[in-house]
Amino acid sequence: MVIRIIKKIYLWLTLLFLYAPIIVLIVFSFNDSKSRGRWSGFTLKWYVELFKDSNVLKALYYTIGIAILSAIISTIIGTIAAIGIHGINGIGKKVILNLNYLPVLNPDIVTAVSLMTLFKFIGIEFGFVTMLLSHITFCIPYVILSILPKLKQMNKHLAEAAMDLGATPMYALRKVVIPEIMPGIFTGALIAFTLSIDDFVISFFNKGAGVTNLSIEIYSMARRGINPVINALTTIMFLVLLLMLLYINRKQEKSIKKRGGVI
Amino acid sequence: MKLKVLSYPYVVWIAVFIVVPLALVLLYSFTDGDLEDLNFTISNFRKFLDSKYLNVLWISVKLALESTVLTLILGYPVALIIAKEKPSKRNTMIFLFVMPMWMNFLLRTYAWLTLLGKNGVINFIIEFLGFKPLDLLYNDGAVLLGMIYNFLPFMVLPIYSVLVKIDNSLIESAEDLGANKFQIFTRIILPLSIPGIITGITMVFMPAVSTFVISRLLGGGQYMLIGNLIEQQFLWVGDWHFGSAISIIMMVFILITMAITSKFDTQKEGSGGLW
Amino acid sequence: MKKGLKVSMLILLISAISLAIIGCNDKPILNVYNWGDYIDPDVIKDFEEEFNVKVNYNTFATNEDMYVSIAKGGTSYDVAFPSDYMIERMISEGLLAEINKDNIPNIKYIGEEYLDLDFDPGNKYSVPYMWGTFGILYNKTMVDDVVDSWDILWNEKYAGQILMLDSQRDSIGVSLKRLGYSMNTRDLNELEEAKNELIKQKPLVYAYVGDDVKQLMVAEEAALAVVWSGDAVAMMWENENLEYVYPKEGTNIWFDNMVIPKNAKNKELAEQFINFLNRPDIAARNVQYIGYSTPNVAAQELLPEEIRNSQVAYPSKEILKNTEIFRDMKDMLSVYDELWLEVKTER
Numbered sequence: 057m058v059i060r061i062i063k064k065i066y067l068w069l070t071l072l073f074l075y076a077p078i079i080v081l082i083v084f085s086f087n088d089s090k091s092r093g094r095w096s097g098f099t100l101k102w103y104v105e106l107f108k109d110s111n112v113l114k115a116l117y118y119t120i121g122i123a124i125l126s127a128i129i130s131t132i133i134g135t136i137a138a139i140g141i142h143g144i145n146g147i148g149k150k151v152i153l154n155l156n157y158l159p160v161l162n163p164d165i166v167t168a169v170s171l172m173t174l175f176k177f178i179g180i181e182f183g184f185v186t187m188l189l190s191h192i193t194f195c196i197p198y199v200i201l202s203i204l205p206k207l208k209q210m211n212k213h214l215a216e217a218a219m220d221l222g223a224t225p226m227y228a229l230r231k232v233v234i235p236e237i238m239p240g241i242f243t244g245a246l247i248a249f250t251l252s253i254d255d256f257v258i259s260f261f262n263k264g265a266g267v268t269n270l271s272i273e274i275y276s277m278a279r280r281g282i283n284p285v286i287n288a289l290t291t292i293m294f295l296v297l298l299l300m301l302l303y304i305n306r307k308q309e310k311s312i313k314k315r316g317g318v319i
Numbered sequence: 320m321k322l323k324v325l326s327y328p329y330v331v332w333i334a335v336f337i338v339v340p341l342a343l344v345l346l347y348s349f350t351d352g353d354l355e356d357l358n359f360t361i362s363n364f365r366k367f368l369d370s371k372y373l374n375v376l377w378i379s380v381k382l383a384l385e386s387t388v389l390t391l392i393l394g395y396p397v398a399l400i401i402a403k404e405k406p407s408k409r410n411t412m413i414f415l416f417v418m419p420m421w422m423n424f425l426l427r428t429y430a431w432l433t434l435l436g437k438n439g440v441i442n443f444i445i446e447f448l449g450f451k452p453l454d455l456l457y458n459d460g461a462v463l464l465g466m467i468y469n470f471l472p473f474m475v476l477p478i479y480s481v482l483v484k485i486d487n488s489l490i491e492s493a494e495d496l497g498a499n500k501f502q503i504f505t506r507i508i509l510p511l512s513i514p515g516i517i518t519g520i521t522m523v524f525m526p527a528v529s530t531f532v533i534s535r536l537l538g539g540g541q542y543m544l545i546g547n548l549i550e551q552q553f554l555w556v557g558d559w560h561f562g563s564a565i566s567i568i569m570m571v572f573i574l575i576t577m578a579i580t581s582k583f584d585t586q587k588e589g590s591g592g593l594w
Numbered sequence: 595m596k597k598g599l600k601v602s603m604l605i606l607l608i609s610a611i612s613l614a615i616i617g618c619n620d621k622p623i624l625n626v627y628n629w630g631d632y633i634d635p636d637v638i639k640d641f642e643e644e645f646n647v648k649v650n651y652n653t654f655a656t657n658e659d660m661y662v663s664i665a666k667g668g669t670s671y672d673v674a675f676p677s678d679y680m681i682e683r684m685i686s687e688g689l690l691a692e693i694n695k696d697n698i699p700n701i702k703y704i705g706e707e708y709l710d711l712d713f714d715p716g717n718k719y720s721v722p723y724m725w726g727t728f729g730i731l732y733n734k735t736m737v738d739d740v741v742d743s744w745d746i747l748w749n750e751k752y753a754g755q756i757l758m759l760d761s762q763r764d765s766i767g768v769s770l771k772r773l774g775y776s777m778n779t780r781d782l783n784e785l786e787e788a789k790n791e792l793i794k795q796k797p798l799v800y801a802y803v804g805d806d807v808k809q810l811m812v813a814e815e816a817a818l819a820v821v822w823s824g825d826a827v828a829m830m831w832e833n834e835n836l837e838y839v840y841p842k843e844g845t846n847i848w849f850d851n852m853v854i855p856k857n858a859k860n861k862e863l864a865e866q867f868i869n870f871l872n873r874p875d876i877a878a879r880n881v882q883y884i885g886y887s888t889p890n891v892a893a894q895e896l897l898p899e900e901i902r903n904s905q906v907a908y909p910s911k912e913i914l915k916n917t918e919i920f921r922d923m924k925d926m927l928s929v930y931d932e933l934w935l936e937v938k939t940e941r
Contacts, residue, residue: 152330198522301414540938
């Protein structure tokens with residue numbers, strides 16, 4: 057019982073640690089002054105201005121669009137690749153894995169500049185496509201990294217057994233392997249989405265005129281001071297996410313109850 | 320099984336989007352002059368062998384190691400607790416851990432300034448409780464805190480996804496055989512979660528080495544880290560050659576470190592083997 | 595069946611997002627490339643209505659970021675807003691187009707002291723947009739000495755309460771000025787001396803900061819800071835204990851000018867935009883939103899008295915005489931970079 061309480065406290069403290077800055081942001085979205093330095097009265101004006109600010113709204117749109125697209129695409133490519141890589145043995149696997157690490161360990165600026173040089177060399181016009189491609193490129197390695205441990209954990213003979221019993225390779229993959237590594241795929245997609253939504257450097261150098269995202273807007277405001285409409289936007293995003301989470305949680309619990317508590 | 324065929328498309332992808340850019344970085348690092356008129360040289364690498372640059376590398380690696388270890392110590396219990404939760408709660412908990420990362424990183428880091436400042440929120444609470452205010456900002460502690468804050472989910476997620484799939488019957492049979500909680504953890508759970516730990520370490524250590532925004536904002540610009548150095552070369556000085564050389568050195572250095580660490584694991588557990 | 599539905603939903607989602615993002619618009623498009631939050635959004639709206647065009651407002655964070663993304667090619671911006679030394683560099687690298695002054699009659703409203711400067715003689719490539727200086731901002735309740743010189747930043751009494759700029763050019767510039775040298779010196783001995791002074795100062799410095807300086811000074815976390823004049827006005831407004839001074843040794847004056855990149859697709863419209871921004875009523879509205887100083891004399895007349903007469907935003911000619919513009923350092927950049935690294939790694 058004591059251990060249970062300690063666990064609970066530990067979990068909540070960690071969550072407090074993660075959410076403390078966000079609480080600060082939310083509080084300051086109601087701050088009358090433009091600076092973060094001091095509190096000078098309650099206001100809702102930043103929320104009003106947010107909906108008039110077409111630039112920030114456009115950036116939000118691009119950010120979410122690119123994050124969803126790159127998470128989906130990189131998760132699909134990454135999952136297929138991870139299963140494939142798991143099937144390789146020896147030196148080939150080592151080479152692929154090490155190359156796969158490079159975008160993870162390269163500083164953003166190097167990835168950004170080298171991709172930029174590549175796109176310039178190929179001669180694609182910079183814009184939405186180049187930005188999406190660069191996001192997919194730096195997300196895939198993380199997806200693969202999160203799926204591989206699951207594959208390793210999986211019983212080697214599981215898929216083989218399925219095929220011995222008459223399953224086609226595709227069927228075995230879909231019905232045996234994929235469900236087995238699902239937590240890894242889920243994690244990978246989550247990480248890809250997270251990385252994409254928060255990226256600045258790589259997006260900045262691989263976008264073209266007319267394309268933008270929230271990070272670019274926010275970093276660009278740095279010299280002049282970040283406009284509090286961004287805080288208002290963060291607050292709204294946060295609340296929407298929280299509501300979504302609660303809703304999904306509700307639904308899940310209900311469906312579990314229906315099935316008698318078994319998954 | 321012919322599953323390896325599935326990796327071929329990605330091999331092509333790697334060739335185009337990873338190998339070619341890397342080759343460009345390599346080319347830059349061994350040359351100088353304009354693009355039309357490149358000359359082979361190793362002077363970029365020789366330049367790095369100066370105590371001030373090596374010092375930067377050392378500080379970066381040290382900070383990254385410290386933050387990786389701390390993130391692991393803090394993150395593992397979190398992953399364990401969540402993995403033991405009821406299935407209905409797990410995904411919610413995981414989302415709760417990832418969601419802060421969806422709010423812009425720069426904004427969150429600025430918010431830490433408000434929390435940690437001399438007249439900040441935390442010191443306000445400390446003073447309210449009747450203690451002397453602390454110097455929380457612009458030191459090693461603040462930088463480490465920033466790194467842990469930002470990288471914690473990357474440690475929790477992979478460990479969690481491995482832990483959650485550990486066969487419960489293993490633990491039950493160990494219990495039946497009289498193992499206590501501590502033994503179950505050290506003999507079963509920990510060894511089985513090694514692949515997740517290694518992935519977590521990789522995902523935290525690598526970006527931690529090359530980060531610089533955290534150190535700049537929370538370290539008060541008093542730290543020059545390797546990521547900072549590289550950015551300066553590419554953007555400010557415009558010396559892509561030296562910038563490339565520094566990133567190549569960093570890459571080689573990290574690859575060697577990772578290879579050595581994972582050798583350790585393979586010998587001990589026989590399950591690391593990523594390298 | 596459910597699977598098929600999911601897959602088709604996914605495909606639908608992907609195509610919906612891509613389509614919506616690509617979108618289409620038949621109005622002429624003007625791609626503006628500027629610092630974030632550096633124009634009054636209503637001014638853009640007015641321009642769009644008056645000329646029946648669509649303005650794409652793109653933003654950058656530093657001159658260097660902007661430079662790389664213009665120099666890389668593969669996309670084009672019609673108007674950009676770089677600072678002085680960067681304009682000099684872009685001219686020398688042939689990245690800018692000559693501006694046709696016939697299309698910009700409103701240039702006559704710009705004060706002559708802001709024209710024909712060394713970085714762009716004759717203003718062939720650029721038209722001034724905003725300008726400012728940097729100086730010392732201090733908290734009257736925390737500093738009891740007279741603040742009139744850069745020396746105060748080296749005063750041990752204020753150890754741990756001094757904020758310097760986390761920018762090599764600016765901080766080395768402060769140190770050079772204090773020693774009586776030019777901020778654009780190419781003399782290695784002078785630079786070495788400036789570096790040693792910065793190393794001497796380092797234990798006194800609370801932090802080397804960027805824009806977080808505003809938060810720190812307003813919240814009274816530090817006593818003294820090097821800040822831009824435009825930001826100083828905003829901070830003094832937030833906290834009345836703050837005071838801004840021009841050090842007697844002289845300081846930096848900077849300009850953000852409007853330029854047209856060589857590969858601009860819509861040069862004439864770009865010139866119309868520049869002309870529009872120089873219309874006194876528009877310029878006055880814009881500068882009130884931004885809070886920096888406008889070079890447009892006719893617009894200055896339209897400003898409220900307390901801004902027009904502010905010594906911080908519009909210092910006297912005497913003070914202005916004692917200022918220097920940053921020049922493009924070209925090959926000296928790597929020297930600056932190494933000196934700064936030595937300051938930073940000193941413990």
